Amino acid sequence: ACAQLQLAVPVAVVFAPGSVSGDLPRPLPFGDVQETEIAVNQRTSVTSRYETVYRSTTAREEAALDAATAREADAALHLLQDASVGSLTVYVVPETSPLLPQGVSVYVGKHRSALVRAGGDLAALRTRLQQLTQVMSFTATSIAAALSDRVPDGQLGPDARRHLKSSLGYEITFSLLNPDPKSHDVDWDIEDAVNRYVQPVLDKLSLVANFSVDSQILYYAVLGVTPRFDKESSSFLLSAHSLPHVINPVEARLGSSAASLYPVLNFLLYVPERSHSPLYIQDKDGAPVPTNAFHSPRWGGIMVYNVEAPASPQASLPLHVDVDMVRVMEVFLAQLRLLFGLSWEELPPEFLLESPGNEGLADWELDRLLWAHTVENIATVSTTLTSLAQLLDKIGNIVIKDDVASEVYQAVASAQRAMAELAAGHLHSAFQASREAVTSSERAFFDPSLLHLLYFPDDQKFAIYIPLFLPMAVPILLSLAKIIRETRQRKKEPTKMD
Amino acid sequence: VCTSRFWFNYRHVANTLSVYRSVKRLGIPDSHIVLMLADDMACNPRNPKPATVFSHKNMELNVYGDDVEVDYRSYEVTVENFLRVLTGRIPPSTPRSKRLLSDDRSNILIYMTGHGGNGFLKFQDSEEITNVELADAFEQMWQKRRYNELLFIIDTCQGASMYERFYSPNIMALASSQVGEDSLSHQPDLGIGVHLMDRYTFYVLEFLEEIHPASQTNMNDLFQVCPKSLCVSTPGHRTDLFQRDPQNVLITDFFGSVRKVEITTETISLDSDLGGFESKLPKEELATEPLKYAEQLPVAQIIHQKPKQKDWHPPGGFILGLWALIIMVFFKTYGIKHMKHIF
Numbered sequence: 096a097c098a099q100l101q102l103a104v105p106v107a108v109v110f111a112p113g114s115v116s117g118d119l120p121r122p123l124p125f126g127d128v129q130e131t132e133i134a135v136n137q138r139t140s141v142t143s144r145y146e147t148v149y150r151s152t153t154a155r156e157e158a159a160l161d162a163a164t165a166r167e168a169d170a171a172l173h174l175l176q177d178a179s180v181g182s183l184t185v186y187v188v189p190e191t192s193p194l195l196p197q198g199v200s201v202y203v204g205k206h207r208s209a210l211v212r213a214g215g216d217l218a219a220l221r222t223r224l225q226q227l228t229q230v231m232s233f234t235a236t237s238i239a240a241a242l243s244d245r246v247p248d249g250q251l252g253p254d255a256r257r258h259l260k261s262s263l264g265y266e267i268t269f270s271l272l273n274p275d276p277k278s279h280d281v282d283w284d285i286e287d288a289v290n291r292y293v294q295p296v297l298d299k300l301s302l303v304a305n306f307s308v309d310s311q312i313l314y315y316a317v318l319g320v321t322p323r324f325d326k327e328s329s330s331f332l333l334s335a336h337s338l339p340h341v342i343n344p345v346e347a348r349l350g351s352s353a354a355s356l357y358p359v360l361n362f363l364l365y366v367p368e369r370s371h372s373p374l375y376i377q378d379k380d381g382a383p384v385p386t387n388a389f390h391s392p393r394w395g396g397i398m399v400y401n402v403e404a405p406a407s408p409q410a411s412l413p414l415h416v417d418v419d420m421v422r423v424m425e426v427f428l429a430q431l432r433l434l435f436g437l438s439w440e441e442l443p444p445e446f447l448l449e450s451p452g453n454e455g456l457a458d459w460e461l462d463r464l465l466w467a468h469t470v471e472n473i474a475t476v477s478t479t480l481t482s483l484a485q486l487l488d489k490i491g492n493i494v495i496k497d498d499v500a501s502e503v504y505q506a507v508a509s510a511q512r513a514m515a516e517l518a519a520g521h522l523h524s525a526f527q528a529s530r531e532a533v534t535s536s537e538r539a540f541f542d543p544s545l546l547h548l549l550y551f552p553d554d555q556k557f558a559i560y561i562p563l564f565l566p567m568a569v570p571i572l573l574s575l576a577k578i579i580r581e582t583r584q585r586k587k588e589p590t591k592m593d
Numbered sequence: 594v595c596t597s598r599f600w601f602n603y604r605h606v607a608n609t610l611s612v613y614r615s616v617k618r619l620g621i622p623d624s625h626i627v628l629m630l631a632d633d634m635a636c637n638p639r640n641p642k643p644a645t646v647f648s649h650k651n652m653e654l655n656v657y658g659d660d661v662e663v664d665y666r667s668y669e670v671t672v673e674n675f676l677r678v679l680t681g682r683i684p685p686s687t688p689r690s691k692r693l694l695s696d697d698r699s700n701i702l703i704y705m706t707g708h709g710g711n712g713f714l715k716f717q718d719s720e721e722i723t724n725v726e727l728a729d730a731f732e733q734m735w736q737k738r739r740y741n742e743l744l745f746i747i748d749t750c751q752g753a754s755m756y757e758r759f760y761s762p763n764i765m766a767l768a769s770s771q772v773g774e775d776s777l778s779h780q781p782d783l784g785i786g787v788h789l790m791d792r793y794t795f796y797v798l799e800f801l802e803e804i805h806p807a808s809q810t811n812m813n814d815l816f817q818v819c820p821k822s823l824c825v826s827t828p829g830h831r832t833d834l835f836q837r838d839p840q841n842v843l844i845t846d847f848f849g850s851v852r853k854v855e856i857t858t859e860t861i862s863l864d865s866d867l868g869g870f871e872s873k874l875p876k877e878e879l880a881t882e883p884l885k886y887a888e889q890l891p892v893a894q895i896i897h898q899k900p901k902q903k904d905w906h907p908p909g910g911f912i913l914g915l916w917a918l919i920i921m922v923f924f925k926t927y928g929i930k931h932m933k934h935i936f
Contacts, residue, residue: 243697257853260696260697292863319620335854335856338854338856339851339852339853339854340620340806340807340851342852342854343620343621343622343806343850343852344620346622346624347622347623347624355689356689356692356694376856378856384856384857384858385858386857386858386860388856388857389854389855389856389857390854390855390857391852391853391854391855392853392855393696393698394852396857398857421863424863425860425861425862425863426857426860428861428863429857429859429860429861430857432859432861433855433857433859438859439859450861450862451861452862452863452864453863453864455861478736478737479736479737482733482736482737485736486733540737541680541681541682541683542682543677543682543683543684545682546673546676546677546680546682570922571918571919571922574922574925574926575922577925577926578922578925
């Protein structure tokens, strides 16, 4: 189906005193609009509009920019602005400003603002701005990945379908695998850890979807792969190419099929057996991985937690182990971010990111997710409704119930609203509308009443109806013929008698 | 999917269970398998070895075992349920194990066995699914991207007719016999008294026994399984809809499950001294009202309900016309004087 999406990003560029470059086209404040087109395929195109407003700082913003570190400045500035979801504010500070450390030209805060060091002319500033918007909102690749089922095969890289698809909710399961309860008596305070560390992240992500969390402990669950013993480090190693075979034997015991209909993300903590401790994961180059963890796209992650050997060989088994949940949660939450597609890898040089702390992700990362998911949702609605229409064209005798029809109307209205809001730059309402549209369209498409089983080829029609009606019809037709002959004869009679 | 029931179709159940066992051995968990069987072999009164289903003569291999999870059994194996599973148009109350929860990165293997004919497959001796319906179901799956690649294997008489009508991309199909040929069964077991397996599936299983989760065998080898000398029928395959070259498609892409895995190199840093979690505690102290059972069945309402007026529809035109014709002919033929005896 044809789709022309317009993504509008409101950007404000605020010049601190001393940072205005000499070659501005017009005096401050002024605004301009930049549009670029991202062509996905012949019938789908996404246009991004950056509606930029250039102005100078207010007095209060100047005071905030006088702070000692960039972090404090960011916190102070956040209180002053009312940045809506999806917008960006860029503060240009003079070249000599102490806020940005040496060698760093751009500081990206954890809300929706960034500090850029003024350096030369407007063109350089514009380049920086473009890099910044690519990082903080969306890139052509991320939009193309969101629309991955429309892109002709082979154009996207093999990694394009890694990230979780947009869904109304996700189910997160934390599992502790203890294959050797005789040696280790493992205790993990998962409820406390979830409340402290996971819940803030999920609260922040609650804008994107509903999350539910559960946890379980599995005993005598082994990895499907036997680790090798490495003499040099006197430890056991799992090589990178054996990792894909680890997941399946465990999955059978995870019980994830009893959970909800939402996609399930499994996070497993594996405490190796006494005889296989310590166990390290090797990456492709043979070096042990510092996090001792790996993840599988759209499935979840596994971390290996090594227990120290007891000090004296005569220590009584089982050893009591209290899992250090902070270390574990740091890895699991990082894996959660990676599963959603938020990673810090592709930063341009001279960019410094503020760490989002316990919230797990910055506001602008949330925006990135929202942009990708909104575009994906709208594309999905369009594909679903088009295919439903094609189905109805092809099979004439499907009955559409009233509630299915109303869902379709609702889906269309919500999708149109979402596209309008996207073009206006209101990301939050666009996302909500796209969610409603997806819910309605999925409900309409997957309604159980739409299953048609009536395929009647012509030869079956002949085969069924002719043996039934032909014998019955023979006497009727012959009698009809007789009646007609008699009527005609009677008409001729009166003329003869005259 | 095994589409037959009754004792003499033992071999179809044994076929399906053997493929199920191989697929599980190669790593696919039960949560990713939808097994449809008319589960009437193991506990059939005619089974001399109850609770077993053998696939080799001399009762070497019991494929029924302890951990067979049948999702659709007995009379639930119908064309409607099969199409509902494929297209996803399932009533909301269906449990997760009975659903096909696949997405655009899933490779799906569909194995069907039973009695078939030119363009159709018989389900449980009472209904049939045509190749056009199957092709339409696959197209519906493709529209919603419910599969990345699909491998369809069918072991019935004239099996090749079932894949003739496919038109959706990324489908590869294998059948045990061409149109006009019958698929034959392999060997009877004199102790049990029925044929245990079909030839095509038997040789496919021998081939699969040599595959392990990390093997690199590709689809071209699978196409060579069971030549005419062994199988008597000519197996066929169809790869024109498939985008990759079968040479590059691993058997484990469909029969096993090798996941993409990435090493986690990033961590976030958590501050462990936050007191933010204390706000959660007061939730547990909410006064909960005493629970009571909801009204299970409003009996009083049901007893005193008046019967609903069913709308009366006048008989349709066709019926009226037919009866008018019959009456007219009757009276014309036998004379109008009989009319007064009726009125």
